[in-house]
Amino acid sequence: MLEVEDLSAGYGQTTVLRGISFTVAPGEVACVMGRNGAGKTTLLRALMGVLPKTGAVRLSGTDISQRPGHRINAAGMVWVPQEASVFPGLTVRDHLVIALQRRREEEDGIAEAGALFPALGERLGQEAQTLSGGERKMLALAQALIVKPKVVLMDEPTEGVAPVVVEQLIPAIGAATESAVVLVEQNIDTALALAGNAYILEQGSIVVSGTVRDLYDRGIIEQRLAL
């Protein structure tokens, strides 16, 4: 269970997020929506310990808000960044090994990544920076999912990806049934396919919340996001 209470964060002297509160249960996918600059990515970065913040972030009842990123990861929260960044010079296998460190048997996790995304299984020895954009998204997602995390933070995992790759990504996300997922997503079809609750951000605050289906049917998502 992820509980976020009265979270505020920003860059330097600039406060971007104000008073964010929500909870996500295991197996639930909560979708964070909003226009560009609303604070969606900032929210995930703050939760992951990349940005300083105030407020409480509880993971299974334990406050992890002031922990550094590596200890937040160790507590069971993982991040799939929007850029699907990779480490130059490191192979696909290296990336998976780093993700798996001390979590579970390496070969089991790597085999699971290959089963999740066969394209990765065929490229284990390849330098990750030579992967296509879609394959990088697969790698970022595989790194997150094979460690069986308590919470997954996903920042637009299907953005800029070919439809054929999206067809592989969505079932993989949907299969994370034991994790609480915070999904930043602008694509309404993806949100409808995956998410239960939605939180719409405007100027760093949650202005509307409810189920994705209800907000969509009532035209609120279209109105707020100017789709």
Next chain:
Amino acid sequence: MILGFLPVDSFNVIVLAAVFVLVATGLHFTFGMLNVVNLVHGELILIGAYTTLQVQKTTGNVLLGMALAPLLAGVVGLAMERGVLRFLYERPLDSLLATFGLALIIRQVVQFIFSPNPQTVRSPIGGSFLLGGFNIPWWRLVIVLVTAGLLVGVIQFLKRSRFGLQARATVANPVLAETMGINSGAVRAGLFALGSAIAGLAGAMLAPISTLNPQFGLLFLVNSFLVVIIGGKGSLRGLVVAGVVLGGTLAALQFVMSTVLAQILILAIAIVGVRVRPLLGIVREAQTKTTPAASTSASAR
């Protein structure tokens, strides 16, 4: 006439190339990987040399001193990183000033304890052997072999070990590494300590073939930076190429001109090397393109 001392002179070329590589390998970690303009590198070499000297004076055992030298230099490096430099990774000018100040402090402390007078460390393996009718000093051969072994060890360590994998990830993108569970602060501290220990080892190895004084480390500082910069920051392969080219060239030039003139020519070669290195394609920067996340400051831990 030149051909007359070719065997022994050729060996000296190899020795000086090895010295260049040896003194620059520690800087590969602290400057090449961690991006700290580490002006205290020479004093870490100095600590290694004087540790060997002190143990020799106290116990008479030079090899024991050489074993302790990297340990002490590593501990001093770790203390500097944890105490000062970890707060300055995103402030290169401040870290430059800090390492300059630390270098001054260490040099003065060494001068206070050991005096500014020249001192010598005896070679643990004396004598020489004949090669092609010429005497080759055993200790110089040891320096070449230790340098080669050190390089193989460092390359394998960075490539095969878990710490090496974490280090390469941290250097490439500290923010991403941190969020993937790597304690980037501990990794940086480990890299700085390792680079410092290797600098200490270099000082210990070179002490028997030099005269020690508190300025000893400065002799190697500029050449270490030249080797790392020309080789391409973060590239061990480039470091070896640059060390062999610069050290070998300096040794060869010293046979036909004064040492001062040879060093001036080396600097000129270095300037040209910096200009043409990208065109040669012999090395690859370890820190290639990084993502926006990589440019975000990782807080000191």
